[in-house]
Amino acid sequence: MINFSEPEEIKEVLASLDRFIEVEIKPLEKKFAKELEDERYLYDENGYFTKEIQEALKDVRMKSANAGFYTMFGMPELGGNGDQFGPVAVALIYESLTKKYGENLFVDEIFPVGLFTGGLTPVLLGLQDELKEKMLPELASGESLxxxxxxxxxxxxxxxxxxxxxxxxxxxxxxxxxxxxxxxxxxxxxxxxxxxxxxxxxxxxxxxxxxxxxxxxxxxxxxxxxxxxxxxxxxxxxxxxxxxxxxxxxxxxxxxxxxxGAALHGVDIGRVVMAAQCVGTAQWALDIALDYAKQRKTFGVTIENHQAVQMQFAECAMDIYAGRNMLLHCAWKMENQEKLPLKEISMIKAFTTEMGFRVVDRCMQICGGMGLTNEMELEKAWRHMRATRVPDGTAEIQRRTIARRLLKGDQSFN
Ligand SMILES: Cc1cc2nc3c(=O)[nH]c(=O)nc-3n(C[C@H](O)[C@H](O)[C@H](O)COP(=O)(O)OP(=O)(O)OC[C@H]3O[C@@H](n4cnc5c(N)ncnc54)[C@H](O)[C@@H]3O)c2cc1C
Structure with a gap:
């Protein structure tokens, strides 16, 4: 029987992450409020993060490493805790974090393995032993990127x-x-x-x-x-x-x-992370839109009373439920089956990235003009969701993989 409720150890990780974010990230958000609100202060004239922001991001990485978060999804052979935290934990933790904190530049730095290029990415398994010994300390500590x-x-x-x-x-x-x-x-x-x-x-x-x-x-x-x-x-x-x-x-x-061969080590877990971020971001956006609809009045009533708005909420809920369950089922298969579920990994990448975009787009519409402002941060999430449909294999390339798997006889949906 598959059970996707959060196990105790994940609840504990999320609680200590909350404390970490409160102590280390919230003060940075205050310190860099102007930069986070206005890109003209976030980037320099060549489009790079300013030196101060680059230093702050590195500082978060190193503090996250020190607290044990940065390496927690890394393979045990590389010195991480990936034996305790497999794909289901990766999915649940990333989903939860995105659902709560939405688009947060500094929170993004905590688990860089999401990009399968940071921290103890599985690609490092392919390093020759001598180099591994030399490189791992600086990569695991967040010192090097x-x-x-x-x-x-x-x-x-x-x-x-x-x-x-x-x-x-x-x-x-x-x-x-x-x-x-x-x-x-x-x-x-x-x-x-x-x-x-x-x-x-x-x-x-x-x-x-x-x-x-x-x-x-x-x-x-x-x-x-x-x-x-x-x-x-x-x-x-x-x-x-x-x-x-x-x-x-x-x-x-x-x-x-x-x-x-070396690269593929990292790609699949990267797709789980991206899917979890889409599922979490969709829920974050829906929370914002639901709150807004209970306050904003038109034609004498709050907009939650209009059936056209209710239908959009229902569409969002169906999308999120489908995406979330696909993601967790696929992560469960990755953890419990001998062969990698290639068709399912492509399905979650294509479905959740498109789903995340649809949901955030509807939520922006529900918030009217306010939804388009950067005050609500929905537009930032909308841009992020739009972008996820290209890297890590485009939506079309995922469909190509799904179709190829089907044609090769992988017709199971269990
Ligand atoms: C935000 C972002 C981050 C990225 N990060 C990295 C990174 O860290 N490292 C890295 O190496 N790359 C990275 N990329 C590159 C990314 O992997 C490529 O953009 C992606 O693989 C698509 O390649 P392309 O842009 O050249 O599009 P193309 O390959 O030129 O495709 C153009 C269009 O044709 C479609 N298409 C192509 N072939 C087929 C086919 N056989 N059947 C059907 N449709 C097809 C595509 O789906 C797309 O719609 C990143 C891209 C973005 C946008």
Missing amino acids: LCFGLSEPEAGSDVWSMKTKAVKDGDHWVINGTKQWITNSPYADYAMIFAITDLELVANRKGGISTFLVPFDGETCVNSSVIPYLGSIGSRIGTISLDNARVHESYIIGELHDGF
């Missing part, structure tokens, strides 16, 4: 069309190319870079792409621009330029010519 450099200007969904190449030179590799849309690259210390190491294998789509850990050295590997999107004047996303970047062969992650 990683990013995941796969996409390129001409290679998004179709990763095989990448152009970045690494050429062997003695016991080093020399990498040239450009990576685009890379989350955290403007602020990262290291990039996981995917590059072609064997053209023939790539041509036959049989491998030939390797993953390298490349330090941002300010010369041969740099973040060359920030990419503002969806109306923002800055972002966490950037472009990486690699110009004869030399890395020792011990910096290869996973097997040579099998870069995707």
